[in-house]
Each structure stands twice: as structure tokens, then as C-alpha cells.
Amino acid sequence: MVGRVQQVFYPLSLSAKILARIHTLPPKPFWVIIMAFVVTENCIKCKFTDCVDVCPVDCFHQGPNFLVIDPDECIDCTLCEPECPANAIFAEDELPEGQEHFIQLNAELAKEWPLITEVQSPLPDADDWNGKEGKLDLLER
Ligand code: SF4
Ligand code: SF4
Numbered sequence: 001m002v003g004r005v006q007q008v009f010y011p012l013s014l015s016a017k018i019l020a021r022i023h024t025l026p027p028k029p030f031w032v033i034i035m036a037f038v039v040t041e042n043c044i045k046c047k048f049t050d051c052v053d054v055c056p057v058d059c060f061h062q063g064p065n066f067l068v069i070d071p072d073e074c075i076d077c078t079l080c081e082p083e084c085p086a087n088a089i090f091a092e093d094e095l096p097e098g099q100e101h102f103i104q105l106n107a108e109l110a111k112e113w114p115l116i117t118e119v120q121s122p123l124p125d126a127d128d129w130n131g132k133e134g135k136l137d138l139l140e141r
Contacts, residue, residue: 036071036092037080038106040099043067043088044139045129048122051080051089061113064140065123070110071103086130109141 037059039051044066051067052060059073069080069089081089090096092103129135 034074034076036074036076036103036106037069037078037089038071038092038095038099038102039066039068040088040090040095040102041133041135042086042131043084044135045123045132046086046088046126047120048085048126049116049119050083050085052116053119054079054083058115058117059110060116061110062116063109063113066109066139067116068106068109068113071107072110112141 047062047065047067049062049067056077056079057073057075059069060067061070062068071092076091078091081091090099095102123129
């Protein structure tokens with residue numbers, strides 16, 4: 001019984017330790033090159049915000065109908081990518097064809113939009129917009 005409890009709780013305590021360590025890391029020195037993750041078009045008009053909950057370093061900034069990742073803060077931990085119900089998050093070197101301009105858009109809007117650190121309700125018609133193409137023109141700033 002004790003062994004089973006340890007099996008369940010040891011990985012959890014390990015995760016907590018890793019997260020605690022990440023929180024104590026100093027800011028990235030200028031010579032460390034870390035690939036950033038990027039939010040792409042399918043987030044527009046969805047904004048489910050599940051990604052925000054797992055980010056250990058608070059990289060996400062929100063606009064009216066889209067979220068972006070600040071590339072200067074992202075530590076490439078990969079935690080947000082599988083959490084996005086819209087499959088809108090990619091590593092910057094694995095972006096789908098035609099989504100490359102979102103690298104610049106994330107960097108630019110992260111400087112303008114406020115930080116978001118807590119999960120919020122998705123936009124009311126998020127499920128209807130999930131998977132629709134050609135949403136860039138609907139991005140609100
Ligand atoms: S989980 Fe995906 S769709 Fe939701 S806000 Fe984050 S990036 Fe956008
Ligand atoms: S890869 Fe990690 S650090 Fe970067 S935005 Fe996603 S959760 Fe945050």
C-alpha cells in the first residue's frame with residue numbers, strides 16, 4: 001500500500017520541484033538562445049486559455065480575441081503546446097506552412113497587450129470558430 005502511494009505521489013512531487021526550479025531561474029542571459037513557441041491563426045476568435053494555466057513563466061499576453069507568447073520570456077518548456085484545444089501553438093521552427101508571419105505578430109503584440117496568468121472562459125462561440133481558416137482578418141487589436 002505504501003509503495004503504491006509513493007508511486008502516485010513521487011512523480012507529482014518531482015513535477016512540483018521542477019516547476020519550483022523554473023520559477024527561481026534568473027532571466028535568460030543574452031548568450032542563451034532558446035527557441036520560442038508561437039500562437040498561430042486558429043487561436044483567433046477561440047481564446048480557450050488552457051495554455052495559460054501550464055506556462056511556468058507567464059509568457060502569454062491577451063488581446064480582444066487572440067493570445068500571443070512573448071518570445072523573450074518563453075523558455076521552450078513545451079508544456080503549452082499539447083494543452084491547446086485548437087492546436088494553435090507550435091515551436092517556431094515547426095510552424096505549419098503559411099503561419100510563419102505569426103512569429104513577428106507574437107513578438108509585436110506581446111509588447112502591446114497585457115499579461116494573462118489565469119484561465120478565463122473562452123469566447124462564447126469559440127467552438128464554432130475552432131478549425132475555420134482565414135481568420136487573420138478577424139484579429140482585433
Ligand atoms: S489554448 Fe490555444 S486557443 Fe486557447 S488561448 Fe491558448 S493558444 Fe489560444
Ligand atoms: S513553451 Fe513553456 S514557457 Fe513557452 S509559452 Fe509555452 S508554456 Fe510558456
